[in-house]
Amino acid sequence: MMLRWPNSLRNRVLAVLAASMVASAVLVGGAAMLLWEPFTRWTLRDEIEDNAAELVEHLQFDAQGRPVRLDPAEVEPWLLESLRTEVLLRVADADGKVVLANDERAETLAPDDTVFTGRRNSFTFHRQGVAMHAATIPFKRDGRRWYLQFAVSDRLFLRMRESIGFDVLKQGTLALCATFLVVFLATIHLALKQALNPVRQASDAARRIAPRTLGARLPVAEQPWELRPLVDAFNQALDRLQSGFTTQQAFLSNAAHELKTPLALIRAQVELADEGRWRDRVLDDVDRVARQVQQLLLLAEASEPHNYRVDTVDPKPSIREVFDFMERVAARHGVTLGLQLGQALPHWQADRGALFTLLKNLLENAIQHSPPDGVVKLRVSPTGFAISDQGQGVAEQDLPRIFERFWRGPQRREQGAGLGLAICTEIATAHGWRLTAHRLSPGFEVRCDMSAQA
Template identity: 55%
Template structure:
């Protein structure tokens, strides 16, 4: 829009410059054309006698006082083919045809200039046709009255007209360009809106090229081709990750079998721990590849209580091995969630496993479930606030990193939550780390700034480890 405005201002400036350069010749042309036009108009009111000779002007249209009052500024003649005057607006004085100085009468000379009594005049000659013969009407107007009228009336009116025309033109131009550009760019805005709806999880979607104007179809097609290449690259990456993980599982199992056949000593124990750690990382890579593909999810209405209880029972044994107390409290008014049952199991398992591994022996890990989501709360050291945004980065581990972790567990949780359009929020409680999962309908928007409430309703408590009195006190 600014480029159009600048172009219009430059055009107006060039127009003003051209008008300044052509003002004098154009003004002279207008003057000559005007005098000739006036002469032609007056010839229609020439009065002829019965023999067809001019005897004067029609008083009803050309009043006699006009030329008497302006006799020094305007004059008229009617002459024959030889230049003999047969009528003059100045009887007794104007007895000669109007001709340029030193020239003879020439009927073909339409406009000319001459001097009368030292006053520059502009003259015009027009033919008057009649059956009895042809006559020539001559009109002369002084240059000084023309200049006076031009400076008094003509130029101000002309400048006002030019300025008004330019202002109207600019206004019309801006309004027209605004409406035209808005209409012309509407398909581009629609294409942009379609493109914004495409996310890394919807790379299979394409812009509909047929519904857009022919002018932007090449851009839409190029964008779709870019998405094709991006989708192919992403698919190749995921397939490689999945294939590599699958291929590594077998050699790791064989290595473990070979190690187990060796002598039972401290070296074998360390080797088995390394193999188990590698197998865990391979399994997590495979899981990450699977949860990153939207088509792997089967979203349906499920009762979360069964999955939550199953995860709690499974992780209870892990908590016992780490000497951690694991507590569960589940609201009585739970309703169905829209979720993939296996993905929900993996998400809860990873959250609880992460909390257990970062809690000291004798600490308590709480899983609290309510209709709007769930909270996993531990009593570990917590995470510095500046590191909270990086918790879900792949392969990232904090300064207090553990040797048995790959940095993929929370990344898997994040992928699952994103696929379900849930929100997973980490926060420090002052006594450990809390992971809050906000559950929302699959086809509904995720609320902004809403959090799972910290205060839970007073409901029953379960424990897989000794110390139920301690858990009751904590709840």
């Protein structure tokens, strides 16, 4: 089964760190289990030697300079007296003769089958079948050489380790690991969140880039070194996209401008010809092409943000102006226009000319798709407006496509180029509004939501 990594970069880093911690914990735990016994015995021998050296500091001597006891204020007497079979103390002179012991036996301590050598060392020996860990510490006092020997039985150490030390160590280790994990996860979460903040900001900036804001670029200097090539490549792709988009818009505008004059000359020449069916058909074709050229020009102008001059507009006069203008068009098609204005309409932030074009195109589209004696309604509310007709409507699967450029449905009109709603979309987007299409029974409705602008 293939391992699937989390999609989030932060989660991937956390997963790698967590896996590393688990692997480290397993290795350390395994090593601890294998080395626990030899390590504790080595620690015991080292600890016994350190304790023996410390006992030297607590020896008390008589007037003749002979050691007589350990300082009871530092070493409690009961420790050596009650555990004399498990804990041994010897103090011997330079000749190896024991002058102070905590039990009745007065022999020096030495490894099995060896004799006392008087050098500093740690060793193991057996006494009455019990393993003992011991250390010899040479020292001088008033010019005389002495030897202190200290020993602890292996069984006492093991019993203490099993009953006290091991459980305490295990519990302490578990508590430490749990605390470490909590602190680690909290700190690494905050650290990763802060470290990935530039990436999040770049993502937000990329999300805001649209055809009208292609000049924006992602910040490079704030990104980690590893991500800078990716951000640079993205900015270079935006450069190419902006160049292509600018070229496309310039072509649309230039082509529309260049075609207007030849079409006007062709129409003038055709009008001079004798009247006839062919003349009327040619004039219709010229008018149709001229309309498409005009729509291409409007589309190119609507796609450029610098062509808009947004002001505070009272919607009622602008709406009535468009309504009065389109009433004559509706009358020629035998369609009735209805207007419904909401109460207390707020002022809109809009370009007056673009608003006129938006409403005119939507009303014209509704009129042309309405049957004779049909009704087209314009309803205006504080949050936007809606235009509905009583035509055949649009199929459900075609709703997402009606705002595309040059798209025309099965009931398309011969004089239409499929650009009217695309122009409306550009105008609405430039103002921060949103156009949506909805099926009615019967008919079709286009709604403009202006709440996003507010």
